[in-house]
Amino acid sequence: MSIGNMVLIPGYMTDDQLWDEVKEPLEQQGAILTLATLDKGETMAEMAERIIESCPPTFVLLGFSMGGYVARQILQRIPERVSALILVATSSRADSDKQQRIKAAAADAVTATSYNGLSNQSLGYSLHIDRSQDPELLHRLKSMGQRLGYGVFVRQSKLDRSSDTHNLAQISCPTLIIAAQDDRMRSFEEAIEMQERIAGSVLRVIPDCGHMIPIEQPTAMCQEIIDWLTEP
Template identity: 45%
Template sequence: MAIVLVSGFMADETLWDDLVDPLTDYGPVLPFALREGDTIETMAEAIIPHLPERFHIVGFSMGGYVAREIVRRLPEQIESLILIATSARGDTEEMIRQRRSALKSPPERFKGLSRPAIQSSLHPAMRDDADMLARVRDMGVALGGHVFHRQSSMARDGDLDRLSDITAPTLIIAADTDDLRSPAEAQELVGGITGASLVTIPNSGHMIPLEQPDALARVMTGWLETL
């Protein structure tokens, strides 16, 4: 059974590098970055033609919104859903303003996310780790300025009122020190998706696949074994 991995805001396929080997025991691993589309719907539409007949789907952060859209469009093809460090809330005006304020420079001058932006996504113990900062920045550079402009210009609608549409077995994974997504947002996902369960990864900020890949892999593979 294939495992489809959907990355988040300005994160390319290398987000999942440390999880590919442990997940391969459960089926072919297919990572996707959100290179195309300027809405959640069009991002999902860009990925759907490349999907197998049946699969597990994993969505990280903004990729969680896209994963849920894919689940709604292809319910008969979904084996299970895993949502990591994500939410079902719509963007606030302040979130939209902050992202769009970074669009003053043309796409050609984009050199990756700023140091403060990257640090806000990491556990305090990781915020001055040069290798971690470079890894997050390099993902943004690889995606490029045009993708940054598209993703930063978006205004995501929430889907709290549609979570009950999801009937696939679902696991929610949160971090204990995520400054971008709150415990309440994880609880909303658990409460809205029938039968969903929640696991919290300790000692991690928002970037769980990079910060705590071993712990994340154990949680994911342990849950997949129960299906």
């Protein structure tokens, strides 16, 4: 079975480079990839509407981290066009008041001239603790934030990331949830919560991995996706 059309949505302050090790394995299985961006839009809804404009008629929809929230916004709007949903290292819960304050304070602490991407401390926290000081991974993550720039950083940091847990039961397409065993940004309980509320969904856990699954364990992630999409 060939995978066909797939739309990949990145996460907070990540761009197309997030998928560098993911593209080839998926394309070898017949995937025709559309790499969505989150560099435009003031709300999750606006981001979803922009992505829909470039989506093929029918497609598998994958959302990573913040992209998972946007993916579900897309699904609400065009459910008849989404053949399957893949949620990677994400949640349906709202940011806590504390999380909102931290993000807003970070955005207010820099200016257009002082911004130079996310700090190594915050980037390291998104990785497995044993990789939190890996210079190659930190450089790659920081470069994505630098390319996206100050304006995108401010907009994404101040986004209203509301809960849509109450809507999960409405999802009727086949759904795969992928979580990381050692994710310090999203708890395993959040993945279980989605799996329990989305009827028929499947949960897979990637070992030895932090939040940044597509760059920490791309081979394992792709294998889970390919096995799930191509099984009879």
